[in-house]
Amino acid sequence: MYSPTFVDLKEVPNVDLAIVEGGVRTKEDENLIREVRAKSRILVALGICATHGGITSLGNIFSLRKLLEKEYSLVEKTQLPELEDLMYSICNFVDVDYYIPGCPPMPFLIVHTLKSIVSGKQPLRHQSVVCTECHRKIIPAKLDRLYGIYEKESDPQLCLVSQGFVCLGSLTREGCGAPCPRAGFTCFGCRGPPDSMMYRSRDMYAFLIRVIASRTGIAPETVKEELYRNPFIFHTFIFSKFERSKAREKVI
């Protein structure tokens, strides 16, 4: 067993199953993930950083390396691992057998996947969107603008989008049980895109604009303007170097 956080072994052994967390930011990470792939029969990517790039892929907004060269000009290249040009998810370098996205990934999904693998079965896949697991009622509204998460208190029964909040549930893979929208907090897409978004190169912006416009009654142009002003809302979807075609049929 190789797990630097818990066990003192320093070499990666040959294993049946490897679970990898975290993305690839340095050349050293890249070498390690290649080594792990070569030495394991089944490779599971766990958590949004490993599967899609996650929050850290926000670093792809601009060349982080350029900024760091200025800030870290003192850093000696020979002593520290060299940075990759961007933040990558591991599927950019190796083939992944199962993806368990989420930030954090839900414990029951991990348990289910591992049990299935051990007993030689295919794990149950979640293909639809978070809205299917959310109790909130979608009732088209007549609003004049969108609201920030902390701007007003939310109605406990009504769909958050219908209340003017930018909830990404309609764009995000189900399987988590919708804990965030259930508690009155907008989904921010930590499970990445659902199957439907992976088969075609669908424009996620256009899709979300349609959803928001139809549920709030705000004109699509206004919604578009509002969303374009705010690139951070979509970080999981647009900044990550996630290879959609490779991940088909493999996301749990």
Place this chain on the structure above:
Amino acid sequence: MSSKREITISPTTRIEGHGKVTITLDEAGNVSNAYFYATEIRGFDYFLRGMEADRLPFIISRICGVCSTAHIIASVEAIESIYHTEITETARKLRELLLMGQTISNHSLVIYFLTLPDFYFPIEEDPSKRNIFQIMRERPDIGRKAITLRSFGARILDVIGKREVHIFSVIPGGLISPLQERERVGLLQEAENALAVAKEALTLGKELFEKNWNDFKKAGDYKTYYMALTRNDALEFYNSKIRVINPEGTTTSEFAAQDYMEFLEEKRYAWTYAKFAYLKALGWPEGIVQVGSTARMNVNATATTEIANRELQEFKKKFGSPAHATLLFDYARLIDLIYACEKAQELLTDKNLTRTDTRVKVEPKGGIGVGVVEAPRGTLAHEYTLTEEGKLEQMKLVIPTQINNEAINLNVKDAATEFIHNGEIKPGLLNRIEMVIRAYDPCIKCATRQANGRVQVEIRNSRGKLLKTL
């Protein structure tokens, strides 16, 4: 070939984040220098610029999966100080309870999973066995206790924070929803159980410590300044003043969270991605300061809860105040754990905790604000500059591991000097070095805002040629 050499330990195991140790030897084969460095970088400070303040707290808490609660609370407090928001008493209590939950789940992880194997097994034990899984095989009861404690911490985060890891219920203005009465009663029952387990952990920890103390006190003893939160001279994790004491134990300064950045300065070295923080007034290297469990014990004279206070007094009597030995961090962490369990129980006993006034309206504006909390690893500060439109212009984070960075390096060099003489490396070097690093429970992820977790040791000669990797 040059007679100078260099030793590398890579990855350093059982800590959070990627790290590496390099030891350089001189011609005679004695230690000339030793470095503990972070080999990872993510750049949160940069890529979040331009983000709206209302998304900041729950995004920034993703810096770290272990202490994300401390980060989200520090972040929200910074924003509230810009908005001049006064939150309600109920919200304040719930936030404090969340910090206790965080401390319990973190400390139970560190105590049982990361450091216990060092105390439990002899130093010569096969590395593949020196871990919690082996302890669980030999003593299943210890494993069960570890899990009871950790799940109590996680339950608090799940019930009040709405998610076990990366909570999101803490928002500018208070908490997103109140605590239900049945939830309070449920947590209170678990709290009693958890406190009982924490007491056993303390007994076991003290026993192992007593047994190994003669060996332990050799491992580093640096007389530095200490910093921690304090309220009326008592242990505190949230919403109070910051106090700095000198190596003799005299208070040199006491200040409010808003003034934090005037007292701390950062510096950078060429060989690591993590910065170093020190006391501005004293400069470098006089201003080296330590934070974390020992610092909390040294800065505060008392604790407000019964058992923790008793243990704190015993700690001071045994090891002096301020206590300096590095491995005491592991001991002090047990007192932290007891305090957190007692405090959680005390807060949960209060029926007012379920009041529904958890949220006040905020009025966004621009400006600069600081939020400071006591994270499991020490004093954590977030400083934000927001524009009038409510977007992040600049941010500065001072992370406990950055503050302890220099102390860790001094300790590593010390340990190396003890084990390496004239080119001969005595067995046990690797484990000793890792033990002193682990005492600080460093979180490299936070210090460099990077992902993932592991440390390496390198031995290099004077020309930088790699001779050996441990």
